[in-house]
Amino acid sequence: MPRRRQSDEGGVSLFPFMSILACLIGVLTLLISVNMIIKENERDNITQEELDRAKENLKLKKQAEAVKKELAKLEERLQKEKAATIELEKLKERSIVLQERIEELAKAENPEESDAALQKILENLRQEIRALEREQPTLEKRKKELLAEIEKRKIPPKPNEKVIIRPGGVGSRTARHVFFVECNSTGIVLRREDQPEITVSTAAIPNNDQYGDFLEEVKRTRDSMVLFLVRKAGNEAYLWAAGHAEQQFEVRTGKLPVPKDGEIDLSLFEQ
Template identity: 60%
Template sequence: MARRKKSSQGGVSLFPFMSILACLIGILTLLISVSMMIKQNERDGYTKEELERAKYNNQLVQSDKKIKKEVLQLKERLEKEKTTTAELQRLKAKKAALTLKLSELSKVNKKSDAQLQKVVENLKIETRRLKAEQPKLQKRIDDLLAELKKRKVKPKENNSVVIRPPRVGRDIPKNLFFVECNSTGIVIRDKGSARITVSTAAIPTNSKFAQFCNKVKGTRDSMILFLVRRAGNPSYLWAAGLAETKFDVKNSKLPVPRDGEIDLSRFTR
């Protein structure tokens, strides 16, 4: 077999190209490795930062919960303090009202004490006058007993004196109130009530006689009719003058002709 003849022209060598290609591949491999290492490092760095952030966020959440709990406790405490303050204000208002009521009661008590003191003073004055008048009354009693003994006349218990109404034609009020006047004082004969005896000296300050006059004054178409016994003119002058001047009460008088129990049955209508 015939051998191929060598070409007269020289062949191209591929070695330089292969060397350059190998270098490029090595450089690219190195670049890829470096890039991957950089990315891995960056990825590891971000993960750590995220962990720190997550930890910090967790701390913030816990702190927020704690603050909210403290705020809630403060609100509850504030509500309790508001309730306590309102209760305190209510107690202060109640205390003020009680203090005012106590002050008013104190004034009433002082006023009542003053009125009672005045009554006591009037009673003392009336007692002194009665004591001063007692010897005169006793003397009058002794004189009458002596006169009875001298005349040998015994008192008649049931010897009543019938009082007749004034004659027809006089202006007589519809409502008559009677007061007996005798030597020792007056006897208030108020219908439906017990008789009240007042000495002559006690007439100006006697509260019962004042109440009686006010009752007559408050009754329409009324008058006091004084039944004057033979020795009762002094007590009549005191009682009638006081009734007319101080209480402005209309009054008149009828004489009692003799001693004995007064009978007013003729005035019954």
């Protein structure tokens, strides 16, 4: 009996699925490329001074770890020598007690046997004391030397130097009147000559009246600009503050990275 011929119309075309797969691969490739470009730009924004500072910090951390290990060894040696000192004092005390006992027995009627036994014990103690004294002839001196070595190896905290902002570092487009805003990890600091600093958190920047009044003053001043002094962790605050100044008040802005952690010195702008 002849079999039924299968119809050619029952096959499934893979072309739509391949098209979708190709689109997905293209989108993923584009996302990876954009991510790599963003990371490359972030690396480019790191100044040579920041790189040098990072290397120096890594070097100091390694030195600090080595010093900690040395300090631990020195302190362990001190503890051992303190224990030896205590043992030596105990032996001396035992020697004094036995010496007194011998003197008492010497006054008795028949002290020969007891005196001989105690004398032997006393001699053994004296030998132990002499041995300890030979091992530690200058115990106090050595103790002072170890303490001095510990103090010498302690790394004193390095005070943060002032960060001097130079007019030449701002660029050729510097305005005649420059208003300064410091950007850090928590927000911004409005810096005005002969006036107290005003701190504004990052979240409050768009709605803060004091920052608004500050920008209004900049806008009213001819040939002026806002120079943002951006700390290492102040980029987010800078983006909010600069965007608000440019979009809402249309003032001219500039950016100057501040890689160091010291106090900002603007005295050169006041000359």
